[in-house]
Amino acid sequence: MKLPVGAKLTGVGAAVPHRIVTNADLENLVDTSDEWITTRTGIRQRHVVSDNETATGLAVEAAGDAVAFSGIDPSIIDLIIVATSTPDNLYPSTACMVQAAIGASAAAAFDMEAACSGIIYALAVGQQFIGSGTYKTVLVIGVDIHSRFLNWEDRNTCILFGDGAGAFVLQASESENNILATYLRADGKGGHLLSIPNPGTAYPHAGTTPPKAAHRFLQMNGRAIYEFAVNAIPEAVRAACARASIRPEELDFLVPHQANQRIIKAAAERLGMRKEQIVSNLDQYGNTSAASIPLAFADAIRRGQVTPPSTCALVGFGGGLTWGAAIVRWTAVDSRKLSTVTEQREKQQLQETNYQGEGASHE
Numbered sequence: 414m415k416l417p418v419g420a421k422l423t424g425v426g427a428a429v430p431h432r433i434v435t436n437a438d439l440e441n442l443v444d445t446s447d448e449w450i451t452t453r454t455g456i457r458q459r460h461v462v463s464d465n466e467t468a469t470g471l472a473v474e475a476a477g478d479a480v481a482f483s484g485i486d487p488s489i490i491d492l493i494i495v496a497t498s499t500p501d502n503l504y505p506s507t508a509c510m511v512q513a514a515i516g517a518s519a520a521a522a523f524d525m526e527a528a529c530s531g532i533i534y535a536l537a538v539g540q541q542f543i544g545s546g547t548y549k550t551v552l553v554i555g556v557d558i559h560s561r562f563l564n565w566e567d568r569n570t571c572i573l574f575g576d577g578a579g580a581f582v583l584q585a586s587e588s589e590n591n592i593l594a595t596y597l598r599a600d601g602k603g604g605h606l607l608s609i610p611n612p613g614t615a616y617p618h619a620g621t622t623p624p625k626a627a628h629r630f631l632q633m634n635g636r637a638i639y640e641f642a643v644n645a646i647p648e649a650v651r652a653a654c655a656r657a658s659i660r661p662e663e664l665d666f667l668v669p670h671q672a673n674q675r676i677i678k679a680a681a682e683r684l685g686m687r688k689e690q691i692v693s694n695l696d697q698y699g700n701t702s703a704a705s706i707p708l709a710f711a712d713a714i715r716r717g718q719v720t721p722p723s724t725c726a727l728v729g730f731g732g733g734l735t736w737g738a739a740i741v742r743w744t745a746v747d748s749r750k751l752s753t754v755t756e757q758r759e760k761q762q763l764q765e766t767n768y769q770g771e772g773a774s775h776e
Contacts (some may be wrong), residue, residue, distance in 0.1 A: 419590025420543040420551075423485070423745050424582030427711040428471045428480025429460040429575070429698065430617075436572070441569035448723070450572050451696075455674025459575030461560045467501050468578070469510040472556040475578035475704075476515050478711070479552065484584040484748030490561070491548035492519040494539055495524045496531025496555045496703040498609065499562060508730030511554065529670050529731025530597075531555055531703035532579065536727070536739050537595040539583050549585040553576060555703030562609050564630040573672070574631070575699030579707025593724075593740040594647050594656035603641065603734035606634045639676060645730045646680035649738035653726065658741040661685065661726075666719055670729040671695040671705040692718065692725075692732070702731065714747075721746060 435458045436447035450456055462471075472495060480487055495508040508522035532555035539551040556578035583592070609631050609667040639701045646669060654661050667686050668678050674695055681691050692713045701708055706727050713719040721744045730736040 418452075418544055418546055419586045419588075420583045420590040420592045421589050422581060422741060422743060423584050424479040424481075424483030424580075425707055425711045425745070426475045426480070426482055426580045427578065427579040427704070427708045427710070428461060428474035428478065429701075430462045430466050430471070431621045432460045432461050432463050433458050439568075439572055439579060440540065442565055443567045443571060450583070453675070454573060455677075455693075455695050456572065456699045457696045462558050462576045468497060468499055468556050468558045469501050469507050469514070471558070471578035471704075472497075472507055472511050472554050472580075473514040473574065475556065475580040475707070476511055476552055476554055479580035479582050480515065481749055482747050483584070483635070484751075485550065485582065485584075487515045487517040488519060490520045490550050490552050492539065492542055492551045493517060493520050493522040493721060494551065494553050495522075495533040496527060496533045496553070497524055497557055498526050498528050498702060499558045500524060507556065508554075511552075517552070524747050526736045527599075527703075527731070528733055529672065529680075529700070529702045529705065530729035530733070530735040530737050531731075532728060533595070533729045533737040533739055534735070535599060536583075536592065537597055537737070538579065540592045540595065543583055543585045546585075551583045552580060553583065554580040555705075555707055557702035558706055559631060559702055562629060562631050563589075567630070569635060570631055570633055573700050575701050577698060577701035577704040577708050579701075579704045579711060581707055589744070591742045591744060593659070593742060594653045595737065595739045596653040596656060597737040598645075598735070600650065600734045605734070606637045606641070606734065607732040608632050609732075639673070641734060642676045642730045643679045643683070645736040646676070646728050649682040649728050649736050650684055650726045652737035653728075653740045659724070659740065663724060664726050665723040665726040666689070666690050666692050666713070668692040668706055668710050668713070668725050668727045670700075670731065670732070671698065671709055672700045675747040705729075719743060
């Protein structure tokens with residue numbers, strides 16, 4: 414009897430722009446203060462692209478980090494899925510640009526858009542391709558550059574967002590399945606609450622008359638999004654846990670979309686999770702949209718908060734409205750660290766051998 418194919422998570426990676434914009438920097442742009450921003454959002458700084466940086470560039474860097482973590486050769490990647498709301502081009506897709514840049518010549522590639530929930534949707538799609546037996550190695554990336562779609566005179570939105578990318582590597586396994594369950598939801602009736610209008614469709618223009626600049630800025634009803642999020646997170650986590658046949662109390666960590674510390678705190682309390690179980694780097698990066706979950710996850714692994722094996726709930730929410738969760742069992746170990754340990758052991762063994770040989774020669 415053939416065993417079902419599981420999706421094993423073997424790598425995670427992240428990338429952010431070099432430029433940092435602090436709350437103090439924003440005090441020079443809008444009527445705000447470091448204390449006001451920190452108290453209401455939990456954000457202290459964010460990374461923002463410079464003119465020469467692109468979504469594709471960040472996605473490529475995050476992909477490289479995840480691939481190095483997993484220890485695979487890019488040539489074995491079968492599929493690349495990029496979740497983004499802010500691609501560099503309408504086409505070619507960001508995924509195709511990544512495919513060329515990392516040398517994944519055998520991979521199919523496409524973009525998908527589910528706003529800040531995009532990485533959860535992409536993980537679910539990647540899992541389905543592996544579970545069906547269609548592909549064996551899938552690279553999933555979340556990347557967004559919201560700084561180019563912000564009104565930097567609007568203190569209600571410009572203080573919230575940062576730019577970044579994050580990635581996961583999924584591989585087929587007949588002995589292990591790390592994505593225990595996924596849960597996806599949407600409610601288009603709330604689409605107007607968080608949006609970036611497209612001036613090419615929603616606001617068509619004739620001839621060479623450019624669209625109004627305001628039409629391309631991010632627009633958000635903050636209060637409504639807060640109320641939506643604090644309900645959506647617990648719902649998605651509980652539903653995904655039920656599909657995974659575990660209880661929320663059995664989770665080791667909650668890795669939520671990094672939008673607002675008040676949202677994260679309120680949702681975590683509804684789930685009965687302790688402070689040390691919450692994975693958050695919001696204070697350093699702000700809301701990086703589709704990148705925020707893998708970026709926070711990669712950070713937590715690097716600083717030793719999340720260690721294998723750990724059962725984690727990844728949960729996102731955002732424009733659409735969309736929301737969803739993935740229950741994952743994290744068992745991967747950074748292949749770069751394993752290589753370093755192996756090299757150190759081999760070096761030590763060689764030194765011991767040489768020492769013993771020198772000792773024998775003197776006898």
